[in-house]
Amino acid sequence: MKILIVDEIGFIRQSLNQKLSYHGFGTLTAESGEEALAILNSDFSIDTVITSLFLPSMNAIDLYKEASKIERFDDEGVSPPLHFYLTVTREHGTSSPKMKGLTREALALGFRDLFVKPIDTEMLVSKLMNSMPDSEVEKHQSKIDELELTSNSSTNDKKTKNRIDGLVVVQNSLHALKKEMCHSIDVLLDEVAKSVSE
Structure with missing residues (x-):
């Protein structure tokens, strides 16, 4: 219709x-x-x-x-x-x-x-x-089902993208934290080495 x-x-x-x-x-x-x-x-x-x-x-x-x-x-x-x-x-x-x-x-x-x-x-x-007519109703229902599948697929794609984006943010945060911890450990080891040599 x-x-x-x-x-x-x-x-x-x-x-x-x-x-x-x-x-x-x-x-x-x-x-x-x-x-x-x-x-x-x-x-x-x-x-x-x-x-x-x-x-x-x-x-x-x-x-x-x-x-x-x-x-x-x-x-x-x-x-x-x-x-x-x-x-x-x-x-x-x-x-x-x-x-x-x-x-x-x-x-x-x-x-x-x-x-x-x-x-x-x-x-x-x-x-x-x-x-x-009944034949048109069947076609129309098929079209609605197709629209719902497309909508659900689009929603799922968006959710998946959001999850991936979230994981990337977490991964970047962990990477930055790891670098910061490594730097702190290096500084601490330097201080320990200095105190031992004195």
């Missing part, structure tokens, strides 16, 4: 991008409806759009309608479905009749679900996974 995240607020885009990437999803981001449409026109591997209700110069409903006009075909000439999810702030989702009307219209048009910001990532991931 490849997801396009559309939100005009940078930290929301980046936060959702990081969280979904962590869960093994391919992600792209856009800050406006125009940018989202340009991406959808050029990347037909995107099958899911998570968009804020309000965007600069157009809303999510306009984006949905414009995206529906794009002729999208994958490498095999098949037109893949494009699934939309709506995100709203608590105020947008629950305040005025106009806002309620827009969210109802979006869901009636074909948006698959509505999420209130801040988004519950676990719930979102669960909904995304449930929307995937």
Whole structure:
């Protein structure tokens, strides 16, 4: 599954991008409806759009309608479905009749679900996974397992490097201590030799 995240607020885009990437999803981001449409026109591997209700110069409903006009075909000439999810702030989702009307219209048009910001990532991931065919779920799980192995390997490599660095520090300290002790013994022997000769 490849997801396009559309939100005009940078930290929301980046936060959702990081969280979904962590869960093994391919992600792209856009800050406006125009940018989202340009991406959808050029990347037909995107099958899911998570968009804020309000965007600069157009809303999510306009984006949905414009995206529906794009002729999208994958490498095999098949037109893949494009699934939309709506995100709203608590105020947008629950305040005025106009806002309620827009969210109802979006869901009636074909948006698959509505999420209130801040988004519950676990719930979102669960909904995304449930929307995937079984074959895709298996591929996705394999990707997650691979990411975890890479992460664990990277963590283990870091731990090993830290241990080696620690051992090098200890070894250098022991070497310096040995030199210091040898010097002290030499000085002591010189003093003993002087006192004997006197």
